[in-house]
Amino acid sequence: MENLTVYKASAGSGKTFTLAVEYIKLLVADPFAFRKTLAVTFTNKATEEMKMRILSQLYGIAHQLPSSQPYLKKIKEETTLSDAQIRENAALALRLLIHNYSYFRVETIDAFFQTVLRNLAKELDLTANLRLELNDNQVEEEAVDMLIEELNKTSRLLHWILEYIQDNMADDKSWNVIAQIKKFGMNIFKDYYKDHRKQLAVVFQEKDFFKNYTARLRTIRKTAEETMKKRGEEFFEIIETHGVSVDDFKSKKSGVCGYFKKLMEGDFVDSEKVYNATAAKATESVDAWLTKANAVAGNPMYDLVETQLMPLLQSTESERKRQALLYATADLTLQHLNQLRLLEGIENKVQAINREVNRFMLSDTQALLQAMIDHQDSPFIFEKIGTQLENIMIDEFQDTSTVQWKNFKVLLLETMSRKGMNMIVGDVKQSIYRWRAGDWRLLNNIEAQFNPKMVTEKSLKTNYRSQRNIIAFNNTFFQKANQQLHAQLQELDEKQAQQVERAYQDVVQEFPAHKEALGMVEVTLFPKSEDYEAQMLASIVDKVDALLQMGVQEKDIAILVRKNDTIQTIGDYFLQHRPDIHLVSNEAFHLSASQAVNIIIQALSVLDNPDDILAKASLSKSYQVYIQGSTFETFNAMLQESTLDKLLPKTFIAQKEQLLGLPISEMVETIYRIFELQTIKGQDAYICAFYDKLNEYTQDNIADIHNFLQLWENSLYKVSIQSSNNEGIKLVTIHKSKGLEYAHVLLPFCDWDLERNDSIVWCAPQQPPFSDLPVVPISYNKTKMLHSFYAKDYIQEYVQNSVDNLNLLYVAFTRAEQGLYVFSKKGDKINSRSKLIETCLGEVAKELNTSQITGEDDAQEATYFKFGDKLPAAKIEVKQKVDNIFLTPAENIPVTIAHNDAQVSFRQSNSSEAFLQKGQETETDKQKGYIQLGSILHAIFSKIRTQEDVPNALRTLEETGVLYDNIITKEKLLALLHQRLTDPRIAPWFTNRWTILNECTILRYNPDTQRTEERRPDRVMMDEQKIVVVDFKFGTPHAEHQRQVCDYIQLLSEMHPQPIEGYLWYIFSNQIIPVK
Known part of the structure; x- marks a missing residue:
């Protein structure tokens, strides 16, 4: 029986629809199926989209909404249930999902394995409250800095670094090797190094190995010369x-x-x-x-x-x-032997720092789990998740790394053995994350991983996204591009060429029969010239203008680019030449773009180094221009007549010493107040994000201004701020655009190189004496690698680069719905994307009869290609009421940042007698004792499900050190708890029969006050027959208590169909009052 389905889903072919349908089918068949189903995808955004798609369609099916009819139709085709049964089960599944949301396991691959990791903390000798660190670069740089600081004359590392410096100087390179060590040190987080680090460590432990190995290689080189x-x-x-x-x-x-x-x-x-x-x-x-x-x-x-x-x-x-x-x-x-032998020291220092601050690197998760799976009974590993999984759905499989797949395959084989529903969805042509270890070959050869009888492959061939002309162009272009690439690769390696040909075998897509021949494709290839960039930027603006004049809205246009740097270039050009056009880009909104944040950083720099005239001048200029409203010309004139100190707030100058005595967080808040940064409009999002990062820094590091400023210089300045404005033209990288769609796509600077010589390739030498090292890092270089024993490694890397770059074009071209506009250059070098476009364009023009191409044969003139000249009629947007509550558009809530001085209020304790007098117990003492005992009992009941949980609850409270005194002893407390919990009326409430919700908040919207209100019953017990709600009380009965429980019953009855019972339990008197 086939119980693994592999969907090959090309761009725009309804992948998300298919995933949602398959998930909902499980829920319709069994509304509790979400508890044993795991769906993983690649990004948080994709996770959010999938969850919302499932919830909204369950709601739509249950309420017979027209927008959910395609889902209902598909589910009916593939199940035997009636419409009524499907609707009823969809409603129940939706209700169960909302009330058991933590079991709704649609998450990223990283999030899933983090869950596994935390549940294996004990076995992995990790603390349960460890913090996960995502910033590899920051941690590695910190480790290198500490290594350098700790070097001494007898250190082997010092000896190696000195040799490294000498070798660099002999080769006329810089003697300052720290930056090179930091850059190369990032390899400790690469999977290839992790796979071989133990072998390398053994080799480098041999005395004089490195010296002898290096000497032999230098002799070989010298002999050859x-x-x-x-x-x-x-x-x-x-x-x-x-x-x-x-x-x-x-x-x-x-x-x-x-x-x-x-x-x-x-x-x-x-x-x-x-x-x-x-x-x-x-x-x-x-x-x-x-x-x-x-x-x-x-x-x-x-x-x-x-x-x-x-x-x-x-x-x-x-x-x-x-x-x-x-x-x-x-x-x-x-090339890199000097750096290679430093990696172990860097890695050990990273681990030492992490242990010290109770931190774990996210990038280590997969390797750690893989090592454990290799030595353990694999089902045990995943049983620790706390959920018995039966159904697995993996999205964006083409971006999965080899080590991630090794870990997932174990789980997948386990669920396949139980005959669960398992599916893998992906598209080799959209694999563009190799720099994050994604490997398209896994999906390309997926059938080799399993018994063929257990796997079925399905292709989603119809493109529902793009207009017919765009589909036709992409079909033809990528067929030609694949043929050209295949011919190139055949000369290097026939087997590798066949892999690539197979990856693009399903590139031709069908289009729905009802689609007319609409849509437009334009390609402009500029001749080589000094003003190539200026031509490119002007053409982008012209095309945007033309689209706007045709009635296209700004929000329907996207400009896609290869690199983040290009976003800044295009953004600056629009700002200078067309400031009336609105651009939206998360990459453009960095912390360093904030005037308020820059003033804070400049002020910190002045406090850190008062003699830094440049920092003081920058701060003075920013303050006068952005706060005081001076022009740059006015500031320059003021500078001639005054000192820098006089151009800064008097309070800042006067309070420098006091500021330096404050914690850095309070220091920043004071700077915010002194410089009146709230007066700069549009800075709130930046300030919030900056405070978040500052808070993160103070949790992990010594709160030192100098080190924080170094963090700012290294990485913090480029932290992106999410833009809430969706109304402008999207300016985004191709990588970030994956999975999205835009009506009109502009693709400028489509001329990036295929190969980069600064990348590192890890090779395993096979011939002696080179093979004395198990693996070697070398710089990617065509000439040298092709003429060395590493020729096969070069070919493999070249193939990977070729596929990556063709995939980038595929992802970019297939984002377009109505219009695709490509800008590149002609006569470029052979390994650039522009050369591929130029070569294929003529063939595409011949095959698409109605297309036009001019300037193809004139090297001095631009080549212009056009296919299609008719766009769909512009839609007139009319705001309509959304029928699906899960799809109601979110509205931005305006947030204002304000600074409030901390105020200390004086409060006098009325318990001073307890500290000053010892004597006879008074009525007041008894009353205080009852209040204290009531608080303790309430805390205990909030932590227990059954009577067996009492010891653990007590232990937790004991750790606070405030549980017992001379009145409330442990013995008295245990006796009271035992007496109450063994009462025949109460004991059934504290058994395993129930699903228990202790002090869980219920939210409801009050239309009278137009506010969201909270209600929190002490204990709610649920099973399939009924629901029991109990509120604990420690004083005397009041009518208000009964109204409170009535309110809980009313709220619960709106959420659940079961009968509901309500009780008040007065614990001191042990009185139980039913409430109806």
Whole structure:
């Protein structure tokens, strides 16, 4: 029986609809199924969308809303239930989900594994209250700084760092290696390093291993250089001996002589450069060496070439290949060895810091669980979640990493063995997160992971998102792009080429029959020129203007870019040339963009270093311009006539010493007040976010101004603020746009390079002596890697890069619903996306008969392609009442930040007698004792479900140190609890029969006061037959008590269909009063 379904879902094919339908089908069949179902996806936003989709459609089905008819129709097709049964079960499932929301397991992969981690805290020797850290970079930099500070003369790390510095200086590189160490140190969080760190640690423990290994590789490199140099010298010695010069040979310097000259100069690795076509012919033919006059048998030159020079060239070329292979491999292997041996020390320091502050790195979660699964009975691991899972749904599977999959596969196999409903959804073509270890090959080869009889694959082929012309263009373009990529890869590795071809085998999408031939695609390729960027930016503005004039609204336009830096460039250009056009971008709203936050940072800088004139000048300028309302010109004039101190608030200058004596949080609040930052409009969101980050910092670190300013410089300044405005043009990266859709998409600067030489590739050498190290980090470099033992690693990385970049184009092109507008350049280098677009565009134009293309053959003119000229009629938006309460648009609540001085109020205790006098107990003492005992009993009852929970509840209260005194002893308390809880009337309330809700808040909206009100019954007990609500009282009965319980009964009856009983329990008198 198949119980794993794999959906291959191309862009716009209804993936979220399918997921929601499958989840709702489970709930309709069994309304309690959510308790044993786990759905995981990739981002918090996707999680929120999926939860809301499920809740809203359950509501819509239960209330027969028209918007939910497609879901109802699909569910009816695949179940045997009647409409009435489906509606009834949907309503029950919705009610159960809302009241048991913590069991609604739709979450990110990270959130799921964090739950597992916390439940395994004891087994993993972790504290239960550990904090998870997401910022790897900050922690790693802190660890490197501490390592450097702790170095001493006998430290092995110091010795290694000094060697590193010496090697850098020998290679004419910077002696300051700290930044390089920090950058490379981030590799401790990479899966590949984690997989091999134990092997590396063993190797580096060997005395003098690194010294000997490095020496051998340098010898190999030096030998190769000397061998090739000698071959070159030998050639020139022979021709000199025979009185022949370079000019006597055919092609002179650019011929065979050039080959041997390069060898003498140490240039022998790049075959394409050294062993050119002329040299290749010369290994086979004497004529390739000689001019026509000398190319005659018996000629001295002819005999010299035939007997000495050509054999020398043949043997030299054979030797060159061998030596180039060794040289390139040794050179690549040596690149990062100095940094590699520092990784263990950095990792150990990170772990030490984390233990000290009770912190755990989120990036370590998967590796830690994987290690435990490898050595444990796997079901035990996931039983610790506290839920017996039977159904698993994995979304965005193409972005799953190998180690995540290893951990998930164990759980999936377990649920498959129980014949549960399991599904995987993904699209290889949308895998764009390899920098987060996502591996598209997992989905591409998913059938190899399981017994084929247990797996069924389904393809979602119809694109419901885009207009017909856009679908047709994308179908044709990506077919051509895939063919071109396949042809390139075939030359490198046939097997890898087939993998890529398979990834795009389902790229052609169908469109609904009712869709007309609407939609527009435009591609503009600018010629290479110095003003390329200016042309690009002006064209973006022109296209936006044209769309707005056609009636398109700003909120229906999106500008997608490859890098965050480009967002700033485009944003600045619009601000300068078209400030009337509104742009919306989370990437553009960084903390550093806030004038108020910058003033706080500048003030902290002045306090940290009063002699920093630049910081003081910046603060003075900001204060005068943004608070006092001066112009920049006025400020400059004031600066000529006054000192900087006089341009700052007098209070700030006068209170510098007092400010330095405050905790940093209070210091920032005081700066906010002194500089009157509330007067700068539009800063509230920034200030809130800044205070949040400041609070996080003070929890984990010594509250020191200097260190906080360093954090600001390193990372805090670029923290993004979520924008609540959705009415402007969206300016977003391609990565952030994934899963979204926009009516009109502009894609400027579509010219990024395929390869980057600053990336690190981890390789496993197979040939000695290089294989003495299990893994080696090398810099990605085509020329060196292809001519080394790492050629296969290069090809694999090149294939991955190629797929990543083609996928980026696919994701960007498929976001568009009505219009797609691409801007790039022509005549670009072979490995750029613009070259791919240029190459494919002509073929696309031939296949799409109605398309137009101009300027294709003129290198000086822009190429312009257009397909489709008709857009759907603009929709006139009429605000209508939403029929689904879960889809009611959220309204922003205005928030204002205000500063209030802390005030200390004097309160006199009336219990002073208890501290000053000892004597006879008074009536007042008795009353206080009853009140205290009542509070304690109430706290105990709020923590227990059954009588067996009493010892734990007492232990928790005992830890506070305020439980017992000379009146309330432990013995008295236990006796009273035992007497009450064994009462036949009360004992049934404290059994395992019930689902217990202790002091859970009920929210209700009061239409009279137009406010949300809270009610909190002490104890609610629920089973399938009835609900019992009990309120504990410790004084004398009042009518108000009964009204209170009546209120609880009324609220519960609106939420649940079961019969409800209500009681007041006066614990001191043990009186129980039924309430109706």
